[in-house]
Each structure stands twice: as C-alpha cells, then as structure tokens.
Amino acid sequence: MTVVPSPTPTESLAGTPPRLQLFGITKRYPGVVANSDIALSVRPGEIHAVLGENGAGKSTLMKIIYGAVKPDAGSVAMDGKQVAVRNPQEARTLGISMVFQHFSLFDTLTVAENVWLGLDKHQSLADVSRRIAQTTQAYGLQLDPARPVHTLGVGERQRVEIVRALLTQPRLLILDEPTSVLTPQAVENLFVTLRQLAAQGCSILYISHKLHEIRALCTACTVLRGGRVSGECDPRQESNASLSRLMIGAEPPLLEHRAVKTGGIVLDVRQLDLARNEQFGVDLHRVALQVRAGEVVGIAGVSGNGQKELLYALSGEDTRAASGAIVVGGQSAGKMGPALRRKLGLHFVPEERLGRGAVPSLSLSRNLLLTRRQAVGLGGWLHGGKLQAQALRIIDRYKVKCGGPQAAAKSLSGGNLQKFIMGREMDAAPGLLIVSQPTWGVDVGAATQIRGELLKLAGAGCAVLVVSEELEELFDISDRLYVMAKGQISPSMPRAEATVEKVGLWMSGLWTQTGAQHGTA
Numbered sequence: 224m225t226v227v228p229s230p231t232p233t234e235s236l237a238g239t240p241p242r243l244q245l246f247g248i249t250k251r252y253p254g255v256v257a258n259s260d261i262a263l264s265v266r267p268g269e270i271h272a273v274l275g276e277n278g279a280g281k282s283t284l285m286k287i288i289y290g291a292v293k294p295d296a297g298s299v300a301m302d303g304k305q306v307a308v309r310n311p312q313e314a315r316t317l318g319i320s321m322v323f324q325h326f327s328l329f330d331t332l333t334v335a336e337n338v339w340l341g342l343d344k345h346q347s348l349a350d351v352s353r354r355i356a357q358t359t360q361a362y363g364l365q366l367d368p369a370r371p372v373h374t375l376g377v378g379e380r381q382r383v384e385i386v387r388a389l390l391t392q393p394r395l396l397i398l399d400e401p402t403s404v405l406t407p408q409a410v411e412n413l414f415v416t417l418r419q420l421a422a423q424g425c426s427i428l429y430i431s432h433k434l435h436e437i438r439a440l441c442t443a444c445t446v447l448r449g450g451r452v453s454g455e456c457d458p459r460q461e462s463n464a465s466l467s468r469l470m471i472g473a474e475p476p477l478l479e480h481r482a483v484k485t486g487g488i489v490l491d492v493r494q495l496d497l498a499r500n501e502q503f504g505v506d507l508h509r510v511a512l513q514v515r516a517g518e519v520v521g522i523a524g525v526s527g528n529g530q531k532e533l534l535y536a537l538s539g540e541d542t543r544a545a546s547g548a549i550v551v552g553g554q555s556a557g558k559m560g561p562a563l564r565r566k567l568g569l570h571f572v573p574e575e576r577l578g579r580g581a582v583p584s585l586s587l588s589r590n591l592l593l594t595r596r597q598a599v600g601l602g603g604w605l606h607g608g609k610l611q612a613q614a615l616r617i618i619d620r621y622k623v624k625c626g627g628p629q630a631a632a633k634s635l636s637g638g639n640l641q642k643f644i645m646g647r648e649m650d651a652a653p654g655l656l657i658v659s660q661p662t663w664g665v666d667v668g669a670a671t672q673i674r675g676e677l678l679k680l681a682g683a684g685c686a687v688l689v690v691s692e693e694l695e696e697l698f699d700i701s702d703r704l705y706v707m708a709k710g711q712i713s714p715s716m717p718r719a720e721a722t723v724e725k726v727g728l729w730m731s732g733l734w735t736q737t738g739a740q741h742g743t744a
Contacts, residue, residue, distance in 0.1 A: 328380060366379065521691065568653055
C-alpha cells in the first residue's frame with residue numbers, strides 16, 4: 224500500500240490548475256473539532272473519494288465546499304482562483320452541485336417542482352419535466368416528474384437528488400452516500416453516468432462507506448480520521464482490508480454466523496390485500512410471508528415496489544388491513560396501532576432517520592420515548608435519570624459519536640444517528656424486529672457490528688425481518704429471502720439458493736411458483 228502525505232496545492236501535470244483546492248479548512252462545534260487544517264486537491268475530470276468512519280468530518284467538509292456551512296478558518300479555490308462560497312446559490316453559480324446524504328426535498332411538491340427550484344428560472348416547469356424524463360430514461364433512474372415527493376420511497380428520493388444535480392451540468396459534483404439505497408443495477412447505471420461526466424471534464428467528490436465501490440469507481444482517495452487528513456492513496460491499488468486500515472486503523476471485523484434454530488411463527492402475513500392510500504402508491508396483492516423465532520428473513524427489491532406500503536401495514540401506521548391478515552405472536556394485529564403492537568413485542572426501524580426514526584430537535588435520551596415507555600412514571604412524570612442511563616448505554620455499546628445523551632438528534636452525522644436508532648430498538652429486547660435499511664450510511668466497522676447484533680438477536684430467539692436494497696447485506700445476514708415487485712412478494716428462497724442473478728430477475732416480478740408456496744419457511 225502506498226500512502227502519501229496530505230496534498231499541498233499544486234498544478235496538474237498538464238499545467239491546468241486543480242478544479243478544487245482546499246487550504247487549511249477548520250470547523251469547530253461545541254465539544255468537537257469536525258475539520259482540522261484540511262488540505263485537498265481535485266483535478267478536472269477526476270473521481271476523488273473522501274473516506275472515513277462515521278463522524279470523521281466528511282459531510283461537514285462537503286457542506287463547507289457547497290456553502291452550506293461556513294468554516295472557522297481556511298480558504299477554497301476553484302480553477303486556481305480563490306473563491307468565497309457563502310451559500311449554496313453561490314456554489315451553484317460556480318458550477319458546484321451536491322447530493323446530500325440527508326435529502327433536501329419539499330415533500331408537498333412534485334419531483335419536477337423540486338428539481339426546478341435548483342435550476343435557473345428561465346426554463347419553464349414543462350421544459351424541466353421533459354429534461355427529467357430524458358435524463359431518467361438515459362440513465363435508468365425511473366422517476367415520474369409529476370409525482371409528489373411525499374409518495375416516494377427513500378430510494379426514489381435519492382434518484383430525485385441525483386437527477387437534480389445532473390441537470391445543473393456541474394463542473395464539480397459532490398455525492399454524499401449516493402448509492403446507500405440503490406439496487407446493484409441502479410448503482411451500475413449511476414457509475415456509467417459518473418464516468419461519462421468525468422470524461423467530459425466534471426470533477427467528482429465521492430463519499431461512500433462501500434469500499435468496493437470506491438475501488439471500482441475512484442481514481443484518487445483522501446482519507447479522514449478524527450477530522451484530519453491521514454493520507455491519500457490510489458484506491459485501485461488497494462484492497463478492502465487496506466482501505467479499512469487507513470480509515471479506522473484496523474481491518475473490518477468478521478461477521479460471526481450462528482447455527483440457525485428456528486422456533487414458532489412470530490409474524491404471519493396472510494394474503495394481505497391493501498389498496499394504495501396515496502395517488503402514486505402501490506397496491507399490495509396477496510402478500511404472504513412468515514418469520515419464525517430465531518431467523519433473519521430478508522426482503523429485496525427496487526424501491527417503490529410496495530415496500531413502504533408493506534412496512535406501514537406491518538408497523539401499525541396503516542391499520543386498514545383485515546385484522547387476521549397480519550398475525551403477531553399468534554394474535555390478529557391488522558387493526559392494531561403501533562403502541563399495541565409494541566406490547567406484542569414488535570419493534571420497528573423506519574427507513575427515514577430524521578422525522579420518523581427520530582425527532583430532530585429532541586435529545587437522544589428524549590428520543591427513547593418514541594418507542595420506550597419504561598421511564599414514564601405515574602401522572603406522566605419522566606424519569607430523566609433512567610432515560611439518560613439508557614441512552615448512555617446505547618451510545619457506549621454502539622460507539623455513537625455525539626455530545627452525550629443530551630445531544631440533539633439533528634446534531635449527529637447520518638451514520639451515528641442510524642447507529643443510535645438501531646441500538647435503541649435492538650436494546651429493547653424485541654420479540655419481533657422489523658428493520659428497513661439497517662446500515663444506511665454507516666461505515667464498514669459499524670455495519671458489521673449492526674449486522675452482528677441482528678444475528679445475536681436472532682440467536683436469542685428474536686424474529687428479524689430486514690427490508691434492504693443492498694443485496695450484499697441481505698446475503699450476509701438472511702436465512703431466507705423474499706423479493707418484492709409491483710406490490711407482490713415472491714416465494715421464499717433459502718439463502719443458499721440465492722444468487723445476484725436470480726434475485727435480480729425476481730426483482731422484475733419474474734419468479735415461478737412451481738414447487739414453492741408463498742410464505743412457506
């Protein structure tokens with residue numbers, strides 16, 4: 224492995240100044256230094272990775288470049304000229320576009336209207352809609368310009384952000400975890416797009432915790448550790464293990480699999496038919512699946528094929544299902560709300576971290592009250608000490624980087640908030656845990672830990688249902704797999720029989736039912 228020191232501002236070999244240069248960028252928050260004396264150089268047409276564990280300062284640095292955060296010290300240069308990027312509008316004027324890890328979309332507006340807001344207004348909304356349709360068709364991103372954003376799943380919202388960035392024709396494109404909820408096919412399409420942009424001279428800053436993506440896509444890599452640049456490398460010359468050592472000082476831990484001993488059926492979905500509740504939603508047709516105590520069951524599929532509707536029905540947010548269509552622990556639960564289902568042992572982690580998984584303005588300890596009521600005494604009095612102790616235990620166990628139990632949820636990086644929410648629900652000793660996108664945006668070490676904890680839960684007798692668009696994750700932890708397409712669910716397949724090719728085919732709804740029954744274990 225070849226590691227070179229932090230870069231110093233230089234011109235490229237062709238005599239052209241770097242597209243982007245950072246000089247001594249420093250940003251402090253109360254109790255933490257997010258960035259310390261960062262220097263970075265990106266050449267025209269280069270796909271440059273920024274790698275680091277959760278809380279290393281990557282997202283803060285990208286927001287500084289985009290003008291969303293003001294640095295305490297340091298300067299920025301574009302094409303050899305020092306610039307003051309005071310806000311995102313000025314960044315876009317300079318040709319800088321960014322796809323955020325946390326989406327910045329207006330739920331009540333359509334896809335086209337959200338994209339239009341980020342473009343010059345000399346274009347009509349109809350023109351923007353046509354450009355969206357052309358771009359999505361060219362890159363296989365599948366978006367309806369007229370569809371309201373609040374009806375989209377998280378993977379579809381990711382596509383809106385990417386399309387909006389592409390339509391600005393950027394000279395510097397910043398991507399913060401752009402593939403976290405994209406399928407392998409969509410990732411390949413995105414990579415083709417990014418390589419085309421780079422070939423046309425666009426520089427790309429790429430943040431991802433998926434080391435194999437960085438090795439396959441990027442031509443340079445800057446590594447951050449504790450808010451500082453710890454070195455640079457050519458990721459094409461590295462292995463996942465060597466990149467992990469650069470990032471966290473150690474190789475990623477191995478996932479310990481356990482012998483599967485299943486018990487009784489904990490979740491039994493019986494021919495669930497549910498009409499869409501929104502204009503652009505998906506009807507569920509005869510969905511049938513089972514999850515037994517002691518097993519991890521995965522659901523694969525492209526975002527927008529009914530996963531959101533199914534999860535709403537399973538969590539109790541949608542109570543329109545027939546009472547007997549959803550059975551939890553032997554009790555008909557289709558008409559029960561979330562609180563009653565929690566009394567049956569069901570805990571749930573939604574795909575949206577901020578807003579549904581956590582209240583942004585509340586402290587981590589108070590966010591425990593969303594799903595844990597043990598700290599509420601007679602008359603509704605809160606036991607603050609008990610809440611703090613529970614939050615601190617989760618923070619310590621899952622290595623959540625934050626300012627302590629009193630830190631507001633919105634102050635955490637995306638990956639650290641995900642670790643806390645996952646820890647909150649796994650720490651509750653559920654009998655049935657339903658999780659959507661469990662390792663979205665977390666680094667390789669934290670992802671292994673979360674997956675290991677899910678396996679431990681199953682080993683202790685919990686029934687675990689995981690909905691994920693990351694096939695590698697599902698293959699890693701699932702005992703059985705279902706595939707969801709067009710509001711229907713496939714027969715289950717044992718993990719040993721699952722291949723990327725087979726699951727990819729089933730994602731189009733092309734499964735056969737010969738010799739298999741829906742919902743069988």
